[in-house]
Amino acid sequence: xxxxxxxxxxxxxxxxxxxxxxxxxxxxxxxxxxxxxxxxxxxxxxxxxxxxxxxxxxxxxxxxxxxxxxxxxxxxxxxxxxxxxxxxxxxxxxxxxxxxxxxxxxxxxxxxxxxxxxxxxxxxxxxxxxxxxxxxxxxxxxxxxxxxxxxxxxxxxxxxxxxxxxxxxxxxxxxxxxxxxxxxxxxxxxxxxxxxxxxxxxxxxxxxxxxxxxxxxxxxxxxxxxxxxxxxxxxxxxxxxxxxxxxxxxxxxxxxxxxxxx
Amino acid sequence: xxxxxxxxxxxxxxxxxxxxxxxxxxxxxxxxxxxxxxxxxxxxxxxxxxxxxxxxxxxxxxxxxxxxxxxxxxxxxxxxxxxxxxxxxxxxxxxxxxxxxxxxxxxxxxxxxxxxxxxxxxxxxxxxxxxxxxxxxxxxxxxxxxxxxxxxxxxxxxxxxxxxxxxxxxxxxxxxxxxxxxxxxxxxxxxxxxxxxxxxxxxxxxxxxxxxxxxxxxxxxxxxxxxxxxxxxxxxxxxxxxxxxxxxxxxxxxxxxxxxxxxxxxxxxxxxxxxxxxxxxxxxxxxxxxxxxxxxxxxxxxxxxxxxxxxxxxxxxxxxxxxxxxxxxxxxxxxxxxxxxxxxxxxxxxxxxxxxxxxxxxxxxxxxxxxxxxxxxxxxxxxxxxxxx
Numbered sequence: 001x002x003x004x005x006x007x008x009x010x011x012x013x014x015x016x017x018x019x020x021x022x023x024x025x026x027x028x029x030x031x032x033x034x035x036x037x038x039x040x041x042x043x044x045x046x047x048x049x050x051x052x053x054x055x056x057x058x059x060x061x062x063x064x065x066x067x068x069x070x071x072x073x074x075x076x077x078x079x080x081x082x083x084x085x086x087x088x089x090x091x092x093x094x095x096x097x098x099x100x101x102x103x104x105x106x107x108x109x110x111x112x113x114x115x116x117x118x119x120x121x122x123x124x125x126x127x128x129x130x131x132x133x134x135x136x137x138x139x140x141x142x143x144x145x146x147x148x149x150x151x152x153x154x155x156x157x158x159x160x161x162x163x164x165x166x167x168x169x170x171x172x173x174x175x176x177x178x179x180x181x182x183x184x185x186x187x188x189x190x191x192x193x194x195x196x197x198x199x200x201x202x203x204x205x206x207x208x209x210x211x212x213x214x215x216x217x218x219x220x221x222x223x224x225x226x227x228x229x230x231x232x233x234x235x236x237x238x239x240x241x242x243x244x245x246x247x248x249x250x251x252x253x254x255x256x257x258x259x260x261x262x
Numbered sequence: 263x264x265x266x267x268x269x270x271x272x273x274x275x276x277x278x279x280x281x282x283x284x285x286x287x288x289x290x291x292x293x294x295x296x297x298x299x300x301x302x303x304x305x306x307x308x309x310x311x312x313x314x315x316x317x318x319x320x321x322x323x324x325x326x327x328x329x330x331x332x333x334x335x336x337x338x339x340x341x342x343x344x345x346x347x348x349x350x351x352x353x354x355x356x357x358x359x360x361x362x363x364x365x366x367x368x369x370x371x372x373x374x375x376x377x378x379x380x381x382x383x384x385x386x387x388x389x390x391x392x393x394x395x396x397x398x399x400x401x402x403x404x405x406x407x408x409x410x411x412x413x414x415x416x417x418x419x420x421x422x423x424x425x426x427x428x429x430x431x432x433x434x435x436x437x438x439x440x441x442x443x444x445x446x447x448x449x450x451x452x453x454x455x456x457x458x459x460x461x462x463x464x465x466x467x468x469x470x471x472x473x474x475x476x477x478x479x480x481x482x483x484x485x486x487x488x489x490x491x492x493x494x495x496x497x498x499x500x501x502x503x504x505x506x507x508x509x510x511x512x513x514x515x516x517x518x519x520x521x522x523x524x525x526x527x528x529x530x531x532x533x534x535x536x537x538x539x540x541x542x543x544x545x546x547x548x549x550x551x552x553x554x555x556x557x558x559x560x561x562x563x564x565x566x567x568x569x570x571x572x573x574x575x576x577x578x579x580x581x582x583x584x585x586x587x588x589x590x591x592x593x594x595x596x597x598x599x600x601x602x603x604x605x606x607x608x609x610x611x612x613x614x615x616x617x618x619x620x621x622x623x624x625x626x627x628x629x630x631x632x633x634x635x636x637x638x639x640x641x642x643x644x645x646x647x648x649x650x651x
Contacts, residue, residue, distance in 0.1 A: 024342070026343045027343065030346075033350070094342070133334065133338075137334040140333065141334070141339065144333075144336060144360075145339065146406050147358045147402060147403070216341075217337050217338075218338060218341050218342065242302055242327075243303060244342065249345070249349060
């Protein structure tokens with residue numbers, strides 16, 4: 001199995017420098033569909049799905065490997081090596097912000113800049129640290145995921161997953177963008193919301209841009225500010241966009257902030 | 263009982279046009295909740311039904327975000343899955359959410375939503391329809407619980423099965439090793455008896471030594487059976503080395519001769535007419551006929567002959583062994599070829615109960631059949647296989 005197939009990699013654009021886009025918990029590389037094209041004239045854009053999400057090879061899913069964010073970061077490093085990334089820009093949404101941080105520490109030189117969209121170093125409150133959630137609430141989330149995966153059918157998965165080009169909005173694709181195998185979704189939710197990467201932040205050695213939404217209940221302004229203070233020399237931009245996915249709800253604002261940085 | 267109005271009556275009384283749906287009322291008091299969000303995701307309109315469900319006045323809901331009405335899990339799920347989905351495809355269907363009412367009660371609903379978009383694709387508003395789904399949720403929860411339960415009991419059953427398999431494999435390995443190790447001392451006894459037979463002239467001693475040799479032959483047959491059985495259980499099955507070029511008849515004749523020698527007081531009548539080459543494992547077929555003959559000699563009346571025959575005809579090879587004796591009871595027929603099965607009668611005369619089982623396994627390995635017919639006159643085992651596989 002090639003890495004390209006394993007992670008459903010799509011490379012587009014021109015340019016000597018590369019920009020790697022990593023999606024967060026919930027959907028897949030489609031998250032970047034309104035943002036990535038804007039950079040195709042200056043950058044080689046590399047989009048991929050984490051193993052277990054979107055069009056990735058589900059048979060490559062290993063619950064042990066992916067029980068920590070380091071497992072996902074290893075994949076990013078492998079992709080970087082495979083596609084010859086040097087001094088590239090890493091753009092990570094949500095949990096992939098931390099995955100990018102881990103990858104940049106693991107493979108110095110692979111990335112020259114980090115763009116973190118809605119990052120959180122820890123989601124569960126810890127003493128004075130306010131992550132925004134209690135352990136019980138995260139437990140509730142894992143249960144809740146099951147209820148909304150009632151419609152998941154393993155038979156349907158290949159048809160959806162196997163479609164490389166994702167023709168837009170076919171009726172059979174309804175609700176499929178964010179459709180994930182329920183067990184994998186649970187695992188990913190668990191590793192996302194129970195990770196603690198606060199101690200990794202100070203090891204970031206490259207220029208970092210943090211894009212923080214207004215009124216983001218997943219990653220609050222407090223959490224974004226924590227990340228900003230902990231990463232030496234990082235830049236924090238508060239977006240007008242609300243919610244957790246400015247890359248979808250306010251792509252122009254995200255593109256503008258990224259352009260000013262890269 | 264329902265009865266359709268006659269057509270003529272319906273013609274005279276057409277549906278009254280005076281009942282007009284009150285759309286305002288339909289919106290406000292619909293049997294479902296309606297919610298409209300502005301492009302920033304804030305509630306700007308909500309119907310009375312939903313206000314009633316939530317126990318809130320409309321003015322308390324206006325300006326809030328949908329997430330404010332949900333439990334934490336629902337908020338996370340909405341932000342990470344549903345909001346992106348809505349933005350990408352413009353709608354979502356059948357999403358399960360838990361609303362939290364004014365007094366903190368959980369209100370399970372199923373939500374559908376559609377974006378209203380301007381010509382340039384920008385969002386004007388998002389409309390949501392919410393249906394109460396408490397019963398449905400309970401039912402689904404029940405399904406999920408049942409699934410989890412069956413998963414865990416399946417896992418437990420698997421663990422037990424694995425354990426049992428390992429134990430039984432160990433036991434069978436032990437049997438195989440034991441069988442193998444019994445062969446050497448048995449060979450020593452056999453060699454010793456042969457040496458003594460050559461030296462002695464004493465009639466009693468000769469008889470005792472011959473009896474010892476008979477016993478050795480019988481024991482080594484039993485050991486062969488046990489080892490074959492253990493091998494079969496260990497997954498090796500009965501392995502064949504077929505050879506159609508070597509004659510089968512001498513092998514069968516030798517088996518008969520050996521048994522005649524070891525049981526001189528019994529009569530074995532043989533009738534071999536093998537005219538075509540048989541593509542079989544000759545030593546296995548020999549083992550089969552030996553097992554069938556021992557079975558016939560054990561169960562047949564001692565004063566009546568045991569008959570054995572083999573022939574080739576019309577592309578088939580047939581081998582049969584027949585004896586006179588009590589017919590096999592119907593109840594026993596079913597278990598006849600199962601391992602360790604022994605008839606109820608005259609148990610002391612019998613071996614391990616593997617002979618017929620091994621014979622049927624050899625038949626299967628040759629893609630052939632081993633059948634039995636038992637009447638008051640005769641009990642006959644018949645093996646049939648194709649000459650060429």
